[in-house]
Amino acid sequence: MIKNIVHVLEHDFRNFFRYRWWLVGLISMNLADLFIMAVVYNNMLAPKISKEITSYFNFFAPGLAVTGLFASAFMIGREINMERRREVHHYMLSIPMTRMELAIGRVLSGGLRGMVYMSPLLLTCFLFLGFPSVPQFFIILGVLFLLAVGISGLSIAIAVSTSSLEIFITARGLVYYTLFFCSSVFYPLSLIQELGQEGKFPVILVKFAETNPLSSASDMVRSFLLPGYPAFSYLSIASVVIFSLFFTLLASLAYIKVLER
Amino acid sequence: MNKLLLVIERDVRLFFQYKFLIIMRVIWFISQIALFGLIASRMIKIPEVDYFKYYVAGLSVMTLYSAAIFIGFDIYEDAEHGVFEYLLSLPVSRRQLVLGRSIGGGLRAFIYVGPLIAVSLYVIGSVEPVSFLISLLALFLFAFGVSGMSITFAVLIKSSDRFDILMGVLDALIVRLSTAMYPLAVVQASNPTYGTIASFNPVTFASDLFRWGANVDAPVLNNPLNPLLGIIAFFAFFTFVGVIIYDRRIEGGGWQ
Numbered sequence: 001m002i003k004n005i006v007h008v009l010e011h012d013f014r015n016f017f018r019y020r021w022w023l024v025g026l027i028s029m030n031l032a033d034l035f036i037m038a039v040v041y042n043n044m045l046a047p048k049i050s051k052e053i054t055s056y057f058n059f060f061a062p063g064l065a066v067t068g069l070f071a072s073a074f075m076i077g078r079e080i081n082m083e084r085r086r087e088v089h090h091y092m093l094s095i096p097m098t099r100m101e102l103a104i105g106r107v108l109s110g111g112l113r114g115m116v117y118m119s120p121l122l123l124t125c126f127l128f129l130g131f132p133s134v135p136q137f138f139i140i141l142g143v144l145f146l147l148a149v150g151i152s153g154l155s156i157a158i159a160v161s162t163s164s165l166e167i168f169i170t171a172r173g174l175v176y177y178t179l180f181f182c183s184s185v186f187y188p189l190s191l192i193q194e195l196g197q198e199g200k201f202p203v204i205l206v207k208f209a210e211t212n213p214l215s216s217a218s219d220m221v222r223s224f225l226l227p228g229y230p231a232f233s234y235l236s237i238a239s240v241v242i243f244s245l246f247f248t249l250l251a252s253l254a255y256i257k258v259l260e261r
Numbered sequence: 262m263n264k265l266l267l268v269i270e271r272d273v274r275l276f277f278q279y280k281f282l283i284i285m286r287v288i289w290f291i292s293q294i295a296l297f298g299l300i301a302s303r304m305i306k307i308p309e310v311d312y313f314k315y316y317v318a319g320l321s322v323m324t325l326y327s328a329a330i331f332i333g334f335d336i337y338e339d340a341e342h343g344v345f346e347y348l349l350s351l352p353v354s355r356r357q358l359v360l361g362r363s364i365g366g367g368l369r370a371f372i373y374v375g376p377l378i379a380v381s382l383y384v385i386g387s388v389e390p391v392s393f394l395i396s397l398l399a400l401f402l403f404a405f406g407v408s409g410m411s412i413t414f415a416v417l418i419k420s421s422d423r424f425d426i427l428m429g430v431l432d433a434l435i436v437r438l439s440t441a442m443y444p445l446a447v448v449q450a451s452n453p454t455y456g457t458i459a460s461f462n463p464v465t466f467a468s469d470l471f472r473w474g475a476n477v478d479a480p481v482l483n484n485p486l487n488p489l490l491g492i493i494a495f496f497a498f499f500t501f502v503g504v505i506i507y508d509r510r511i512e513g514g515g516w517q
Contacts, residue, residue: 019422021422021423021426022422022425022426024426025425025426025427025429025430026429028430028433029429029430029432029433032430032433032434032437033433033437036434036437036438036455037437037442039451039452039455040437040442040443040447040448040451040452040455041304041305041443042451043447043450043451044305044306044307044312044443044447045304045305045306046303046304046305046306047306049303049304165281167281169281169285170281170284170285170288173284173285173288173289174288177288177289177292177293177296178292178296181292181293181296181297181300182296186297186300186301187300187301187303187304188304191300191303191304192300194303195299195300195303200299201299201300
């Protein structure tokens with residue numbers, strides 16, 4: 001079983017590295033966000049927020065790693081949507097492996113590709129914010145891997161349930177912006193909660209931001225690297241675990257169903 | 262003139278076939294205002310500036326920029342699908358073709374961004390009629406200049422992948438190193454090099470003029486003539502250079 005999954009991983013990684021220049025471009029865009037936007041935002045923070053997070057650059061660096069992880073883990077969905085439209089899945093079915101091996105392999109490869117893409121961003125974050133201890137480092141890797149697999153599952157679930165590229169891209173846009181902007185990736189969660197209390201932000205979106213796995217993952221990295229940030233608790237990553245399990249299962253079942261249609 | 266209009270019309274029609282792109286950009290624009298803009302304006306404090314309005318105005322210019330860039334991708338599509346040969350066989354001079362594409366690229370971006378600018382103005386609230394018309398003219402020229410720039414790069418770089426990457430990186434740098442998201446004084450205080458680049462950036466000129474026209478509380482624009490001249494120079498350079506390069510490249514299968 002493992003051998004077959006490894007073959008699927010190899011196939012997807014080869015595809016991934018075919019776009020290496022595109023990846024370099026994407027990483028440089030992410031770094032521009034950190035080294036230009038975050039540096040300038042540092043000088044515009046409201047005094048109250050300045051007390052809470054001290055430096056926007058330091059606050060944003062972990063969020064940026066999560067952003068990169070999300071964007072790259074989501075790429076697998078686009079490939080699967082294309083395979084579906086071009087009916088490449090007929091070829092996939094002819095490969096001597098079970099449907100489940102194929103489905104798990106695709107979800108895992110999406111997640112692992114996300115981890116590979118994210119690693120230079122995470123390293124940049126460590127270089128500027130300091131390195132975590134060894135156990136903290138493994139917790140970070142473990143949680144981010146779970147998140148990446150969940151994102152990959154989410155993108156596959158969307159890819160197989162949309163028949164055209166246009167609908168897939170529109171759905172992806174909706175998911176992207178809701179997950180990113182209703183999270184603590186770009187700003188502290190307290191701001192969203194404050195807006196919710198004042199009735200300027202829908203309560204449902206406040207709850208969504210609080211349980212958003214992107215918020216949990218970003219805040220977990222911050223809790224290890226930023227002094228004075230609320231301490232890490234295993235309970236805080238429950239949303240990442242549930243998100244990952246749910247979408248891995250959903251994506252695998254949906255992918256198998258589409259393959260056999 | 263009639264032939265030029267036909268070329269412009271073709272490019273405008275072509276753009277509105279990309280429905281998904283239009284929907285995506287509208288979703289992006291709305292979520293930037295309703296989510297990012299609203300929340301980030303709580304995080305940011307600039308004396309005498311309402312950051313929410315400041316950001317919404319900058320967002321319109323960013324959207325205009327990214328829509329005008331899209332003409333470059335159409336040039337690759339034409340080359341890939343053999344439409345270039347068809348275009349060259351038409352009874353339209355090379356100059357008309359190139360100029361038409363540049364104007365068409367800018368015009369369609371402007372038509373697309375028009376309703377979004379209306380949304381921005383609704384959010385911002387007030388408009389100074391005369392200065393707003395001047396700023397609108399500046400945005401027109403800015404859109405033509407960006408589409409000329411996109412055409413210039415598209416015909417210089419033969420690989421669509423490289424073009425895609427270059428445009429992505431350029432977008433990231435040109436928008437972030439401008440006053441689209443933050444005032445020049447803050448950029449300068451953060452890093453003098455960033456400040457110098459931002460001072461000569463066409464996105465800065467367009468954003469400052471749009472805010473001046475839309476009457477957004479922003480650092481006072483001492484002389485609107487300077488950014489206006491900057492945009493005219495940007496427009497003239499890329500339209501002129503774009504026409505010459507495109508003109509030379511399309512002869513003898515130079516785009517292949």
